Amino acid sequence: MSDDTRTTARRGPVAPAGRPAIDGAVAEGLQCDVAFLDGLLAGAAGSGETEQHSASDRDVAAALGLFEDMRTALDRLEAQVVIEARRRGMEWREIARHQGMKSSQASSQRYQRLVTRLEEIRQGIR
Numbered sequence: 001m002s003d004d005t006r007t008t009a010r011r012g013p014v015a016p017a018g019r020p021a022i023d024g025a026v027a028e029g030l031q032c033d034v035a036f037l038d039g040l041l042a043g044a045a046g047s048g049e050t051e052q053h054s055a056s057d058r059d060v061a062a063a064l065g066l067f068e069d070m071r072t073a074l075d076r077l078e079a080q081v082v083i084e085a086r087r088r089g090m091e092w093r094e095i096a097r098h099q100g101m102k103s104s105q106a107s108s109q110r111y112q113r114l115v116t117r118l119e120e121i122r123q124g125i126r
Contacts, residue, residue, distance in 0.1 A: 026073045033066050072121060079114045082107075 040063050043055045085095050092104030101107050120126040 026077060030070060030073050030077075033070055037063055037066070072118070075114045075118055079111065079118060082111050082114075 040055045092108050096104050096107035099107055
């Protein structure tokens with residue numbers, strides 16, 4: 001990924017005129033969750049076995065509880081970005097290349113799995 005792409009990704013999506021950014025609230029929530037996890041792990045890495053951990057057991061339990069919601073939020077964002085890429089005329093092979101996949105079929109199948117998983121979550125099946 002180029003430095004320009006990384007910088008744009010850190011700033012967040014740039015919305016076309018008159019259109020909202022792609023699910024900015026979800027992205028902001030993920031950033032908060034990541035910051036919480038970073039703080040938790042930084043505190044744990046800095047403490048020895050004999051020292052008291054700065055993070056409580058409650059913090060660790062809360063961190064463990066974040067992952068499923070984070071996966072769902074990331075899946076939702078990824079599906080939205082794939083939809084936007086297709087809307088803009090990107091071919092599946094190009095999308096696959098950007099996702100680090102070797103085939104358009106793999107990328108298309110991943111998208112279908114994402115959509116199916118999100119629909120099952122929406123319906124309460126998962």
